[in-house]
Amino acid sequence: MTTDHDEIRRWAEARGAKPAHALGTGGEGDVGVIRLDFPGYSGEGKLEEISWDDFFEKFDDSELALIYQETTAEGEPSNFNKLVSRHNPKIEEELGKEEAA
Secondary structure, X not given: OEOOHHHHHHHHHHOOOEEEEEOOOOEOXXXXXXXXXXXXXXXXXXXXXXXXXXXXXXXXXXXXXXXXXXXXXXXXXXOOEEEEEOOOHHHHHHHHHHHHO
């Protein structure tokens, strides 16, 4: 789990993922619901690529954290990820550990 922009971008780009927003969300000056889009998966026609700057602006404004998995149980690169609120007691505890490291 992380809130570090460089770590998120590194993890996503290593898997071919792009920053995106869900079509039909947001409005004037707001990109709406953000996601990481992995080409060839379920986002086709539902997600639109946005800049990393726009992605991270929404990420920070919404006080999100990224839960992600580096590898599967078989040792293959994993695409598992989830954007979650930083204001969950378990998330806050884990982020505190990350910052202390």
